Amino acid sequence: VKLVLERDEDVLTSGHRHAFHCKYRVGFRDDGTLVALDAALYANAGNSLDLSGAIVQRALLHIDGCYRFPNVTVRGFPCKTNIPSNTAFRGFGGPQGIFFM
Numbered sequence: 001v002k003l004v005l006e007r008d009e010d011v012l013t014s015g016h017r018h019a020f021h022c023k024y025r026v027g028f029r030d031d032g033t034l035v036a037l038d039a040a041l042y043a044n045a046g047n048s049l050d051l052s053g054a055i056v057q058r059a060l061l062h063i064d065g066c067y068r069f070p071n072v073t074v075r076g077f078p079c080k081t082n083i084p085s086n087t088a089f090r091g092f093g094g095p096q097g098i099f100f101m
Contacts, residue, residue: 062097
């Protein structure tokens with residue numbers, strides 16, 4: 001069987017880069033120095049886990065960007081939803097983590 005979808009149908013039914021939601025709190029000193037980060041990342045995994053766990057891990061590893069935080073607490077959650085499963089792309093979660101910073 002050969003199935004050929006129109007491009008608009010293909011985009012609706014295939015996985016995309018994981019959408020993320022981040023809730024965070026950041027601590028500063030009076031001089032503006034960063035001293036603490038507390039963040040929770042929620043990834044839209046779609047209807048199956050696939051590589052979502054690894055993508056969330058990579059986002060957590062990159063969330064500090066180029067900054068040094070003496071105190072960091074980060075948590076990541078791949079969330080199951082009712083849309084087609086999302087998948088890994090070249091950045092594999094790194095861009096999402098850096099974006100939040």
